[in-house]
Amino acid sequence: MKPAPFKYHAPATVDEALALLAKYGYDGKVLAGGQSLIPMMNFRLAQPAVLVDLNNVSELFFIQPNRDSSVRVGAMTRERQVEHDPLIAETAPMVHAAMPMIAYPQIRTRGTFGGCLAHADPSAELPAVSVALNARMRVRGQRAERWVAADQFFQGFFTTVLKPDELLVEIALPPMPRNSGWSFMEVARRHHDFALVGVAAVVILSEAKDLCQEARLVFFSVGEGPVQAHQAAQVLHGQTPTAEAIREAAEVAARDDVDPTTDINASADYRRHLVGVLGRRALTEAFDRARQS
Amino acid sequence: MSDTFGIVVTVNGTRYQRNVEPRLLLSDFLRHDLGLTGTHVGCEHGMCGACTILFDRQPARSCLIFAVQANGHEVTTVEALGTPDNLHPIQKAFWETHAAQCGFCTPGILMTLVPFLKENPDPSEQEIREAISGNLCRCTGYQHIVDAVKLAASYGEG
Numbered sequence: 001m002k003p004a005p006f007k008y009h010a011p012a013t014v015d016e017a018l019a020l021l022a023k024y025g026y027d028g029k030v031l032a033g034g035q036s037l038i039p040m041m042n043f044r045l046a047q048p049a050v051l052v053d054l055n056n057v058s059e060l061f062f063i064q065p066n067r068d069s070s071v072r073v074g075a076m077t078r079e080r081q082v083e084h085d086p087l088i089a090e091t092a093p094m095v096h097a098a099m100p101m102i103a104y105p106q107i108r109t110r111g112t113f114g115g116c117l118a119h120a121d122p123s124a125e126l127p128a129v130s131v132a133l134n135a136r137m138r139v140r141g142q143r144a145e146r147w148v149a150a151d152q153f154f155q156g157f158f159t160t161v162l163k164p165d166e167l168l169v170e171i172a173l174p175p176m177p178r179n180s181g182w183s184f185m186e187v188a189r190r191h192h193d194f195a196l197v198g199v200a201a202v203v204i205l206s207e208a209k210d211l212c213q214e215a216r217l218v219f220f221s222v223g224e225g226p227v228q229a230h231q232a233a234q235v236l237h238g239q240t241p242t243a244e245a246i247r248e249a250a251e252v253a254a255r256d257d258v259d260p261t262t263d264i265n266a267s268a269d270y271r272r273h274l275v276g277v278l279g280r281r282a283l284t285e286a287f288d289r290a291r292q293s
Numbered sequence: 294m295s296d297t298f299g300i301v302v303t304v305n306g307t308r309y310q311r312n313v314e315p316r317l318l319l320s321d322f323l324r325h326d327l328g329l330t331g332t333h334v335g336c337e338h339g340m341c342g343a344c345t346i347l348f349d350r351q352p353a354r355s356c357l358i359f360a361v362q363a364n365g366h367e368v369t370t371v372e373a374l375g376t377p378d379n380l381h382p383i384q385k386a387f388w389e390t391h392a393a394q395c396g397f398c399t400p401g402i403l404m405t406l407v408p409f410l411k412e413n414p415d416p417s418e419q420e421i422r423e424a425i426s427g428n429l430c431r432c433t434g435y436q437h438i439v440d441a442v443k444l445a446a447s448y449g450e451g
Contacts, residue, residue: 001314001316001317001318001321002316002318002337003316003318004316005314005316006315006316007296007315008296008298008315008359008361010361010362034357034358034359034362035339035354035357038318038339038356038357038358038359039337039338039339039357041316042318042337042338042356043338051315053362055362080351103339103427104342104426104427105352105405105424105427106342106345106352106353106354106405106427107339107354107357107427109348109351109352109353110348110353110354110357110358190426191423191426192426192427
């Protein structure tokens with residue numbers, strides 16, 4: 001057998017799962033879709049003592065409209081379901097656009113929306129998308145629950161604010177603001193591979209649609225988690241988003257906002273170059289969509 | 294450490310009751326415990342697609358599911374498709390176009406394509422290539438596989 005032995009629990013409710021996590025602490029590991037964890041266990045890179053399998057926790061599988069027009073997604077909702085859900089496509093079109101780029105169809109059958117976020121792979125799509133959209137994460141422990149903004153949720157390389165006895169139970173995806181546009185792009189050596197660089201952008205125009213009110217440009221695969229290009233956003237803030245301004249913002253993003261590293265797939269220089277190219281293309285598309293909104 | 298769990302799983306329409314260690318992969322369960330060796334095991338980390346099966350009728354990697362998680366679920370393997378005398382249309386199309394060479398990747402590709410053709414009875418070449426992007430073949434260069442899918446689609450019975 002490939003994985004090392006472990007104790008296995010398959011609770012039926014969130015309360016039972018939280019009790020198990022509280023009991024086992026750092027020895028316990030949550031099993032969601034397993035499409036990242038099980039490969040690591042097969043290689044014995046991960047050898048958790050206890051697995052708490054959430055696949056029988058039916059209350060975590062849902063996509064629902066919320067009263068404030070956001071969409072609530074249960075953490076165990078399969079990526080495949082999110083990909084094909086009409087409410088997601090309407091309310092969070094960037095999520096809809098990003099889903100087919102996550103791994104392969106066979107992986108999305110099993111992989112979960114919340115599992116991808118809690119895993120916090122720096123080259124994954126959904127963490128960057130959730131930050132660009134200002135998504136909010138509902139985190140439950142045995143005694144308390146809290147809502148965490150996406151840009152606070154990710155803490156670094158495969159690290160989130162989740163404590164060992166806490167669960168990410170749902171994600172709220174807000175509707176797109178008025179006069180806003182979005183773009184999602186990535187470059188990979190082969191379609192469906194992990195992105196060498198990717199970007200999720202949301203821009204908001206003024207009422208007259210002539211000035212940039214807000215620009216959120218979030219890159220992935222260039223750092224320890226989703227990387228917000230704050231300095232690039234400053235270039236655009238309050239300005240008319242001309243081709244020139246967009247080009248300058250993308251250059252600033254590549255020069256000042258990211259600090260990519262070299263690995264077997266791409267050099268740091270090439271990644272920096274891609275940040276500039278993708279930043280320009282994504283901002284251009286997002287502003288076009290905002291003007292047409 | 295060898296706690297075992299009793300599971301009941303339906304594979305290709307037959308109910309099996311077995312005791313499994315939780316760390317047993319579904320791929321190994323199918324091959325070793327049930328003797329269904331049509332499901333091939335390649336990389337065992339989700340990249341190659343050789344072990345693709347249908348889990349509750351949707352394509353999934355059997356190397357990335359624990360057998361214990363299949364309790365109460367329905368699994369379909371390549372053994373369910375056709376027989377040498379009565380090939381499934383997709384198998385017949387592979388035969389006709391010489392789309393299997395060494396055959397190692399073939400079961401996973403077939404199990405990917407069966408639900409794909411049900412959902413997309415008349416796919417474009419781009420959609421076909423997209424559909425098999427999660428399956429590695431090291432012999433054919435994929436061209437004959439793409440031809441096979443087009444041929445199978447032309448049979449009109451998925």
